[in-house]
Amino acid sequence: MLVCSGKSTAGRMLADALRYAFFDSDTLVEQAAKKTVAEIFEEAGEEEFRELEKQVIQTLHGYKNCIVATGGGAVLKKLNWSYMQQGVVIWLNGPPSLLARRVVNDGVEARPLVGGGSTFEQTEGDGQYQKTVEKLEGILNERLPLYRNADIEVSLASTSDDDAGLMGAPVHEVVLRMLKKVDARIKEAAQMREGRKDFKIEENKSLTQRLIDLQKGEGTLGNGRDDTKEEE
Numbered sequence: 001m002l003v004c005s006g007k008s009t010a011g012r013m014l015a016d017a018l019r020y021a022f023f024d025s026d027t028l029v030e031q032a033a034k035k036t037v038a039e040i041f042e043e044a045g046e047e048e049f050r051e052l053e054k055q056v057i058q059t060l061h062g063y064k065n066c067i068v069a070t071g072g073g074a075v076l077k078k079l080n081w082s083y084m085q086q087g088v089v090i091w092l093n094g095p096p097s098l099l100a101r102r103v104v105n106d107g108v109e110a111r112p113l114v115g116g117g118s119t120f121e122q123t124e125g126d127g128q129y130q131k132t133v134e135k136l137e138g139i140l141n142e143r144l145p146l147y148r149n150a151d152i153e154v155s156l157a158s159t160s161d162d163d164a165g166l167m168g169a170p171v172h173e174v175v176l177r178m179l180k181k182v183d184a185r186i187k188e189a190a191q192m193r194e195g196r197k198d199f200k201i202e203e204n205k206s207l208t209q210r211l212i213d214l215q216k217g218e219g220t221l222g223n224g225r226d227d228t229k230e231e232e
């Protein structure tokens with residue numbers, strides 16, 4: 001979820017694959033404020049940006065069948081979590097060394113927290129890259145416990161160890177990883193729902209005995225089937 005993890009790029013492709021609508025919260029904030037994210041940070045400050053971002057996420061949370069790419073700092077507001085968790089939250093997890101390459105490649109100016117803004121001293125070449133890595137490491141350290149609250153974590157690591165892998169896994173691979181994990185999660189949830197529907201307390205062990213077993217750390221509440229019998 002850090003900057004340049006590909007939330008907008010991969011999010012849009014995921015939405016296309018699912019035929020869902022796609023929203024980019026930074027873009028909606030910019031449209032509402034009629035300023036770029038960098039200008040909002042510069043002129044009104046980060047807190048004002050966070051407030052606008054919260055309003056956008058609040059507006060979007062009621063929508064179904066959509067993918068929302070939030071800004072990397074949306075995790076900072078508790079209220080945003082209550083909106084985001086109406087859906088499935090995906091963490092695109094890549095190391096600062098990788099993301100810094102993308103930031104520098106794009107130009108740091110558009111990313112106020114890592115490069116733009118008047119407080120950041122611009123340097124050339126490797127110095128710029130190194131500074132960006134350090135900045136991202138600092139942000140990641142602060143946010144890691146929050147990113148870990150995501151429902152699904154998708155690695156941005158490339159499987160190729162040549163130059164092509166320096167920018168991370170290609171976007172179609174990232175989208176495939178997201179689809180697989182979302183699919184697995186949906187199936188898991190469906191199985192749990194089925195299990196609950198299947199629950200028959202009158203069969204086999206009594207519910208009281210099952211609860212006693214559970215308290216002792218033995219067995220599960222299960223679905224009413226006799227756990228001691230082999231599957232046929």
Ligand SMILES: Nc1ncnc2c1ncn2[C@@H]1O[C@H](COP(=O)(O)OP(=O)(O)O)[C@@H](O)[C@H]1O
Nearest residue numbers: 003004005006007008009102106167169170171
């Ligand atoms: N899987 C990828 N491989 C290589 N470059 C990528 C990948 N995903 C995104 N990028 C590039 O990284 C930059 C940031 O992508 P973006 O989707 O805007 O990230 P975010 O929305 O997380 O800030 C863009 O230049 C984009 O083309």
Ligand SMILES: O=C(O)C1=C[C@@H](OP(=O)(O)O)[C@@H](O)[C@H](O)C1
Nearest residue numbers: 002003004026037071072073112
């Ligand atoms: O991580 C952050 O705090 C931010 C990330 C940016 O979005 P992207 O992650 O889409 O670059 C943008 O919302 C703003 O510059 C703040």
